[in-house]
Amino acid sequence: MSSPIAARRRPFRVMREQFQRAFSDLTASSELVKQVRKHPDLLDERYDLTDLERRRLIAIVNQQGMECNCILYRANRLGPIVTNLPDSCNALQKDLRSLLSEYWARPFQISDNFWVEAYNFCDFVKGKIKTGIVSTTVLDTLEREQAVVGQLLAQIYPEKYGGEDNKL
Amino acid sequence: MSENARPYVGLLYNPTVPSVLDHAGSLVNYLAIVPERLWFDLGRDTVGRRFRPIDDEIDVVKRSVEGRIVSGHGVGLSLPTETSLDVELLEEIEVLASDLRFEWFSEHLTMFLTPHADAQGAQAGLALPVVYDEETFQILRSKVLAVNAALGCPLILENGSIFTAIPEMEMTEPEFLNRLYRETGCGILLDLHNLYVTARHKNVDPEQYLSEIDPAAVLEIHMAGGDELMGFYTDSHSRLASEPLWSWAYEYAPRFTQLRAITFEYHESYFELLEVGGIAKQLERMHELADRCATKAVPSYA
Numbered sequence: 001m002s003s004p005i006a007a008r009r010r011p012f013r014v015m016r017e018q019f020q021r022a023f024s025d026l027t028a029s030s031e032l033v034k035q036v037r038k039h040p041d042l043l044d045e046r047y048d049l050t051d052l053e054r055r056r057l058i059a060i061v062n063q064q065g066m067e068c069n070c071i072l073y074r075a076n077r078l079g080p081i082v083t084n085l086p087d088s089c090n091a092l093q094k095d096l097r098s099l100l101s102e103y104w105a106r107p108f109q110i111s112d113n114f115w116v117e118a119y120n121f122c123d124f125v126k127g128k129i130k131t132g133i134v135s136t137t138v139l140d141t142l143e144r145e146q147a148v149v150g151q152l153l154a155q156i157y158p159e160k161y162g163g164e165d166n167k168l
Numbered sequence: 169m170s171e172n173a174r175p176y177v178g179l180l181y182n183p184t185v186p187s188v189l190d191h192a193g194s195l196v197n198y199l200a201i202v203p204e205r206l207w208f209d210l211g212r213d214t215v216g217r218r219f220r221p222i223d224d225e226i227d228v229v230k231r232s233v234e235g236r237i238v239s240g241h242g243v244g245l246s247l248p249t250e251t252s253l254d255v256e257l258l259e260e261i262e263v264l265a266s267d268l269r270f271e272w273f274s275e276h277l278t279m280f281l282t283p284h285a286d287a288q289g290a291q292a293g294l295a296l297p298v299v300y301d302e303e304t305f306q307i308l309r310s311k312v313l314a315v316n317a318a319l320g321c322p323l324i325l326e327n328g329s330i331f332t333a334i335p336e337m338e339m340t341e342p343e344f345l346n347r348l349y350r351e352t353g354c355g356i357l358l359d360l361h362n363l364y365v366t367a368r369h370k371n372v373d374p375e376q377y378l379s380e381i382d383p384a385a386v387l388e389i390h391m392a393g394g395d396e397l398m399g400f401y402t403d404s405h406s407r408l409a410s411e412p413l414w415s416w417a418y419e420y421a422p423r424f425t426q427l428r429a430i431t432f433e434y435h436e437s438y439f440e441l442l443e444v445g446g447i448a449k450q451l452e453r454m455h456e457l458a459d460r461c462a463t464k465a466v467p468s469y470a
Contacts, residue, residue, distance in 0.1 A: 016250040016303055017283040024282035024292040056299070056334055065331030065369050068400040072331075073293035075397065107290040110244065110281070111211025156208045156220045 019053040022046070026061055028104060030070040036061050077104055077117070084118035085145045091138045092125070099125060099134070115149050119161075122146035172422070174462035176237050176429040177454045179447075180390075181205075183225070184439040186232055191444045195451035198429050199233050200241040200388075201268060203261050209244065212256065219260045233268055239388070239429070240265055240273040240319075246281035247311045247325070248298040258318050265319050272321050272387060272428070274357045277345070278328035297330045301338040305347065312354045324387045326357035329365035329403045330372070341372075342380035349385040355426065356385045360413045361392035361403055361433075368401045374412075378420045386424040389417060391454065392433040405435040408442065408450050414457075422461050430454045430461075 022043060026033050036042050040058045043049060049057070060066060078100070082089055089096055103124050112120070122142050128134040129142075153161035178198030179185050182205075189196060206229065208220040244257050265273060279298055284290035298304050315323050325348070327341060339347070348354045358381070366372045393407025409432070421427060432450050434442055 016299070016307065019299070020250055020279060020296075021283050023296055024279070024284075024290075027296060028293060052336060056336060059335045060332045063332045065333075065371070065400075068331040068369070068397075068402070069294065069296070071398050071400065072402065076293050107284050108293055109211055109290055110209050111214065112291070113208055157210055157214075159215045 018047045018049055019057070022049065022053075022057055023060065026057070026066070027069045027073050028108070030067070031101075033061050033066055033070060074100075074104070077108065080114045080117040081121050084115065084149050085122065085142075088122070088125070088138065088142045088145050091141045092134070095134055099128065115153050119146060119149045119153060122149070172425055172427065172461055175389075175421075175427045175458045177451060177458050178236070178429060178431055179451075180241060180431055180433040181229060181232065182434070182436040183228075184436045186228060187439070188444055188447050189232055192448040192451060195448060195455065196236065198237045198239075198431070200239045200274070200429075200431055201229060201233070201264075201270075202241050202243060203264050204242065204244045206264065207260070209257070212254075218256060230268070237271055237429070238268050240268075240270040242273065242275045243280060245275050245311075245315065246279055247275055247315070248277060248304055248308055249279045249281045249283065250307060251281060251283050253311050253314055258315060262318050265321065270319070270321050272324060272355075273315070273319050274324045274326055274388065275315070276328060277325040277341070295328045297328060297332070297334055299334055299337060300341060300344040305339075305344065308348060309352060312348065312352045316352070316354070322353070322355060322387065324355040324357045326359050326390065327362050327366075328359075329362045329369075331365075331369050331400070333371040340377075340380065342377055342382075346380075346382045346385060349382055355387040356381060357388045357390060358386045358424075359390035359392070359403075360416055361390060361394060361409065363416075364410070364412055365394060365401060365403045374416065378416060383420075383423040384425050387426055388429045388431060389421060389424075389427065390431050390433055391417070391450070404438075405433050406438040406441070408446060414453070417457055418460065421457060424461070427461055430458055 026036065036058070043054055043057055081100070092099065103121055122145070125134060125138070125142055129136055129139055150161055176198035178196050178200065179188065180200045181202065185199070206222055206226050208222065210218055210220065212218065240261060242261060245254060276295060277298070278295035279292055280295055282290050282292045312323055325345065345356050349356065363372065363374050363377060367374045391409040391413055392403065392405050393409055394402050394404045395406050396402070397404070421430070432447070432454060434447065
């Protein structure tokens with residue numbers, strides 16, 4: 001990661017990208033917010049920021065409204081999963097929160113629509129079942145609900161979801 | 169005293185709007201359509217067609233807009249984000265704009281997408297505020313001109329709900345929007361509920377904000393209601409508009425000389441709570457406001 005001096009010499013156009021990325025990363029992770037509140041220098045370890053950008057982000061994370069940003073982020077991402085996988089969410093119980101936090105560490109893309117989010121979360125949890133982190137008792141429920149979502153996806157994106165796995 | 173054209177009154181389209189039209193269609197002479205709700209966007213690196221239309225939804229929308237004024241209300245371009253303009257998405261919107269005959273197109277003055285090294289089109293997960301300075305202005309200016317050229321109709325930008333204020337800005341939001349209007353013709357979609365949310369979080373003086381924006385720049389007003397999520401008031405589109413919004417609307421809307429529409433936004437998941445009757449009453453009140461805008465034009469900065 002470049003030094004603060006190098007950061008101030010960056011071409012004009014590059015600057016805003018780092019600030020925007022940092023702001024959205026913080027919104028996606030209340031854990032990162034807590035870390036930056038305690039250790040603001042963490043921002044320079046992760047991002048190429050000017051002094052002004054750093055001051056701005058430190059001010060932002062220390063506002064009460066940052067909690068609201070994080071809550072809304074999680075609520076918006078939770079919606080597709082709870083709506084499409086209600087029984088799986090119920091079955092995962094106390095594991096659900098930590099699984100979601102880990103799952104949401106990956107970038108959230110425009111292609112991660114309502115059904116894709118739910119489908120991909122199922123694959124993620126199945127990976128955790130394979131490695132023994134999550135109990136196999138969830139598997140049947142997960143696969144049943146994933147198949148329903150898969151069928152819906154197969155109608156719009158048969159090239160990717162039209163395989164045998166998604167036939168009921 | 170001059171008269172302004174009477175603004176249209178309508179709704180932001182969602183799948184329950186046809187039920188409202190069945191019962192109270194005469195109160196709705198305008199619909200705003202979110203293009204991104206009419207297709208699945210499979211992303212830039214998809215195999216085959218990126219945008220897959222939802223034909224059933226499109227058919228219902230086409231029936232709903234017949235005989236009504238229509239605009240587009242986009243959520244996918246994320247104009248203030250420091251990434252290149254999504255030309256493929258703009259082309260898709262252009263086709264819809266032509267098909268449905270958008271009179272204008274609105275987007276947001278907030279960031280929905282975020283620059284990310286590992287993912288094109290990474291989402292921020294919610295609408296985040298942006299820095300109001302020369303750099304953001306130039307990012308927006310070039311994209312606004314490109315969108316204008318592509319769509320061939322006026323573009324306006326909506327103010328967002330701000331939960332965390334960005335300090336040490338070069339401009340206030342009204343100054344930024346006013347300058348964008350002066351230099352590009354890009355107008356304002358004044359979301360009074362977003363302003364209310366921002367004020368509830370103590371990030372704006374709403375009266376100062378409303379007195380600073382250029383009255384000629386406002387083409388559309390949004391009205392909506394919200395509620396609390398874990399102690400924070402949000403723009404959930406879950407309620408009817410509250411009295412502070414009406415107070416602002418009656419005070420300032422007659423000054424907006426180019427105002428074309430007053431729009432109520434609600435999320436379909438709250439349709440049963442709001443009821444058709446409640447939405448109809450909201451529309452009736454919006455018509456009273458529209459009448460006031462048409463008959464009592466106030467000179468600018470009065």
